Amino acid sequence: MMPNFLRSLSTTCNNRDIQRKTISIVGSGPSGFYTAYRLLSKSKIPIKVTLWEKLPVPFGLSRYGVAPDHPEVKNCEETFTSIANEYQKDNGLHDFQFIGNRTIGKDIPLKDLIEKQDAVILSYGCMGDKKLNIPGEKDTNGVFSSRQFVNWYNGHPEYSTSKVFSNFDWSRIKNVGIIGNGNVALDIARVLLSNNIGELWDKTDISPLAMKCLNQAPIKNVKIIARRDFVHSKFTNKELRELWELERYGIFGSISKKYFQLGNLNISNLSRPMKRTAEMCYEYLKPFNERTKKSYKKYQPLVNVGETQRKTWELDYLKTPTSIKRDSNGNITALELFENNITEDNRVIPMKDHVINYDMDLLITSLGYEAKPMDEFKELGIQFEHGHIANVEGRVQNQEGIIVPGLYTAGWVKHGSKGVIAATMMDAFNVADGILADLETFPSKPSVEQDISFLADNKVEKVSWSDWESLNNYELLQGTNQGKVRAKVLTVPEMLAHKHQKPSY
Amino acid sequence: MLSLTNCISKKSSLLWKPLTSGRLFSSLASYKYALRHSTFNDPTISLRRHPKAINFYKSQVRSFSSTLTTFHGHLNPPKPGEELHITFVLKDGEQKTFEVSEGDSLLDIAQAHNLDMEGACGGSCACSTCHVIVDPDYIDALPEPEDDENDMLDLAYGLTETSRLGCQVKMSKEVEGLRVALPAMTRNVSNNDFSNN
Numbered sequence: 047m048m049p050n051f052l053r054s055l056s057t058t059c060n061n062r063d064i065q066r067k068t069i070s071i072v073g074s075g076p077s078g079f080y081t082a083y084r085l086l087s088k089s090k091i092p093i094k095v096t097l098w099e100k101l102p103v104p105f106g107l108s109r110y111g112v113a114p115d116h117p118e119v120k121n122c123e124e125t126f127t128s129i130a131n132e133y134q135k136d137n138g139l140h141d142f143q144f145i146g147n148r149t150i151g152k153d154i155p156l157k158d159l160i161e162k163q164d165a166v167i168l169s170y171g172c173m174g175d176k177k178l179n180i181p182g183e184k185d186t187n188g189v190f191s192s193r194q195f196v197n198w199y200n201g202h203p204e205y206s207t208s209k210v211f212s213n214f215d216w217s218r219i220k221n222v223g224i225i226g227n228g229n230v231a232l233d234i235a236r237v238l239l240s241n242n243i244g245e246l247w248d249k250t251d252i253s254p255l256a257m258k259c260l261n262q263a264p265i266k267n268v269k270i271i272a273r274r275d276f277v278h279s280k281f282t283n284k285e286l287r288e289l290w291e292l293e294r295y296g297i298f299g300s301i302s303k304k305y306f307q308l309g310n311l312n313i314s315n316l317s318r319p320m321k322r323t324a325e326m327c328y329e330y331l332k333p334f335n336e337r338t339k340k341s342y343k344k345y346q347p348l349v350n351v352g353e354t355q356r357k358t359w360e361l362d363y364l365k366t367p368t369s370i371k372r373d374s375n376g377n378i379t380a381l382e383l384f385e386n387n388i389t390e391d392n393r394v395i396p397m398k399d400h401v402i403n404y405d406m407d408l409l410i411t412s413l414g415y416e417a418k419p420m421d422e423f424k425e426l427g428i429q430f431e432h433g434h435i436a437n438v439e440g441r442v443q444n445q446e447g448i449i450v451p452g453l454y455t456a457g458w459v460k461h462g463s464k465g466v467i468a469a470t471m472m473d474a475f476n477v478a479d480g481i482l483a484d485l486e487t488f489p490s491k492p493s494v495e496q497d498i499s500f501l502a503d504n505k506v507e508k509v510s511w512s513d514w515e516s517l518n519n520y521e522l523l524q525g526t527n528q529g530k531v532r533a534k535v536l537t538v539p540e541m542l543a544h545k546h547q548k549p550s551y
Numbered sequence: 552m553l554s555l556t557n558c559i560s561k562k563s564s565l566l567w568k569p570l571t572s573g574r575l576f577s578s579l580a581s582y583k584y585a586l587r588h589s590t591f592n593d594p595t596i597s598l599r600r601h602p603k604a605i606n607f608y609k610s611q612v613r614s615f616s617s618t619l620t621t622f623h624g625h626l627n628p629p630k631p632g633e634e635l636h637i638t639f640v641l642k643d644g645e646q647k648t649f650e651v652s653e654g655d656s657l658l659d660i661a662q663a664h665n666l667d668m669e670g671a672c673g674g675s676c677a678c679s680t681c682h683v684i685v686d687p688d689y690i691d692a693l694p695e696p697e698d699d700e701n702d703m704l705d706l707a708y709g710l711t712e713t714s715r716l717g718c719q720v721k722m723s724k725e726v727e728g729l730r731v732a733l734p735a736m737t738r739n740v741s742n743n744d745f746s747n748n
């Protein structure tokens with residue numbers, strides 16, 4: 047490693063002698079990248095942004111969350127790519143670098159970043175699972191969290207080759223339960239129900255290892271089980287519409303009259319989206335020819351499907367899971383639940399004497415992703431409470447509630463796992479605007495280093511933006527060869543091996 | 552000159568439509584709220600579609616530029632004699648008017664002129680970051696939004712009765728002189744927020 051004095055000498059000579067305010071961003075998902083984008087496009091004072099990423103690849107949940115059949119949502123990656131390319135030249139006012147394959151808080155202490163940077167932004171998302179905390183959840187075969195399942199089908203290197211999935215007997219999966227009815231639950235339902243409809247998946251970048259397993263599953267029914275009632279459904283209309291539209295493949299939805307009857311709803315009190323949800327369900331539950339608007343008649347339903355081909359999904363409400371039943375091999379057989387009441391003020395009251403059982407072969411708990419504190423938070427006095435980093439408009443608080451100067455947070459780790467990319471973007475912009483206001487006001491710390499990439503010189507390969515671009519080109523080319531948008535490289539060693547080979551295309 | 556109160560009373564008659572009509576979000580209160588929170592409540596601004604009014608805009612709008620040299624992105628300059636005009640009311644209230652061609656989407660126009668409109672999904676109706684609030688005078692001249700646009704509008708921040716997605720709205724002769732406001736999506740923090748004055 048270069049001695050300290052030489053380093054500072056070299057940084058003042060390089061960069062055309064510009065002394066920039068230095069900013070490190072932890073996590074290159076939409077929140078990290080949109081924060082970088084806003085800082086770089088709005089700052090009037092020179093800044094140097096270093097974007098750190100745990101994986102050798104950028105983009106977080108845009109790459110590993112967003113469903114493979116929603117490629118248009120991933121278009122935000124084009125914006126991210128263009129700013130990386132525009133600002134990493136180090137010949138303008140600002141400078142940008144991406145350093146992948148480094149976990150902050152593990153490979154590099156957060157403390158070092160805080161000490162050596164004018165501002166540090168924690169935008170590392172939600173890396174855990176919310177839990178039901180019921181018997182059988184942890185150790186029953188065929189019970190997965192949404193995050194594990196989504197990571198697996200999206201080819202996330204920590205799950206893509208996981209034995210838990212590849213050794214699982216998919217050939218006996220007929221009945222599926224999903225707990226929670228957010229958009230992630232609906233993504234998962236769509237993937238499972240359309241597992242054999244090649245035209246939906248063949249051209250996507252879904253993991254071929256996962257698709258091979260899923261293809262074997264003779265899925266019959268997917269129950270989407272919520273603890274609240276219809277009007278408190280969490281999904282949005284675009285995702286719901288996609289499920290209804292699967293009727294063109296012989297996949298039909300239903301909602302029990304007990305939970306949904308248009309006449310029982312107080313329409314004028316509903317929000318605009320919920321009014322539209324109610325209308326959509328009312329229309330799709332009618333026979334095709336009786337529907338009023340042409341938009342509900344876009345595709346003829348495939349009615350004459352054989353019994354083996356016909357599949358169903360169901361929106362189920364007012365149930366609290368209580369325990370998971372299994373056979374002697376440890377495979378899930380059923381889920382036991384209480385029926386619930388819901389109060390005027392939206393509290394869920396499980397009725398302990400109303401117990402029901404649903405037979406099922408697979409259970410996905412889709413309760414939301416969970417943010418985790420870094421181990422160092424305690425030592426650094428950073429407050430983590432209610433499932434996110436304590437903050438005031440993105441300014442991180444310590445355990446006394448006082449703002450830690452120069453430390454910020456954005457995205458899902460700031461407020462928990464909610465919000466579409468547009469919301470994440472707006473949040474990131476707000477946080478970035480706050481940072482810029484602070485940076486213009488506060489003097490630079492004496493311990494600040496202009497370039498802190500040396501912190502990453504400590505172990506195996508770090509991944510630069512150009513390394514990623516070369517991997518990206520490789521994935522795109524492999525995709526083209528296979529008739530897909532992209533063929534993802536599925537493991538970290540392969541990603542890094544590629545970095546060395548850098549084949550010419 | 553049409554005043555704000557005229558706008559409201561003109562629209563209020565068609566406010567409540569039944570559930571199946573496609574335009575579901577309606578009440579006078581929410582509409583007034585929408586207006587209050589859009590930038591149209593500047594009484595000094597005329598909301599005319601008349602060519603004279605456009606000239607009025609041209610003279611009023613600080614940064615109006617009649618040269619087409621600033622075009623970039625994927626816009627084709629309009630053919631002489633076929634120019635259409637659109638005015639964007641920016642988040643700080645500044646107005647910019649542009650000469651554009653039939654068929655240009657508001658997203659393309661905004662991006663070609665470096666206005667603050669994100670278009671995170673690249674105009675594929677999948678993100679709602681191109682949300683605009685249309686001057687009520689023009690809303691009925693635009694074709695009704697399709698379901699997928701409405702699905703995304705559900706998620707738009709600060710939704711109003713005349714909200715649309717910039718990537719789905721295209722310029723046409725029917726809406727010559729169109730005026731749209733960019734909703735204040737982000738709270739603008741500046742040094743002033745931290746000083747005493």
Ligand SMILES: Cc1cc2nc3c(=O)[nH]c(=O)nc-3n(C[C@H](O)[C@H](O)[C@H](O)COP(=O)(O)OP(=O)(O)OC[C@H]3O[C@@H](n4cnc5c(N)ncnc54)[C@H](O)[C@@H]3O)c2cc1C
Pocket residue numbers: 072073074075076077078098099100101104105106107108110111112113116119148149150151169170171172173196230233415456457458459464465466467468470678
């Ligand atoms: C399954 C799923 C599907 C979704 N689909 C859509 C959709 O269709 N449309 C839509 O608008 N929104 C969708 N969303 C929401 C969207 O993905 C989020 O709004 C957004 O990704 C949140 O961004 P983030 O940057 O806060 O978190 P993330 O995207 O999770 O990014 C966090 C990044 O930090 C990295 N990281 C973690 N720990 C460290 C560390 N210690 N050091 C360095 N780096 C670290 C991670 O590897 C990751 O790259 C979906 C979400 C999920 C879960």
Ligand SMILES: NC(=O)c1ccc[n+]([C@@H]2O[C@H](COP(=O)([O-])OP(=O)(O)OC[C@H]3O[C@@H](n4cnc5c(N)ncnc54)[C@H](OP(=O)(O)O)[C@@H]3O)[C@@H](O)[C@H]2O)c1
Pocket residue numbers: 176177178225226227228229230231233272273274278280281282285412413414415463464465466
């Ligand atoms: N296409 C898209 O636009 C898209 C796709 C995927 C994700 N996203 C976004 O990503 C965010 C996260 O989505 P998500 O689906 O993971 O989260 P979510 O929308 O918060 O849904 C979580 C679901 O789990 C339920 N739940 C939570 N804890 C529970 C418990 N202990 N017991 C029973 N049920 C429980 C919730 O019920 P309650 O409502 O009762 O709490 C809710 O139904 C959302 O903002 C979503 O819109 C968007």
Ligand code: FES
Pocket residue numbers: 658669670671672673674675676677678679680681703716717718719
């Ligand atoms: S640009 Fe994404 S919805 Fe218009």
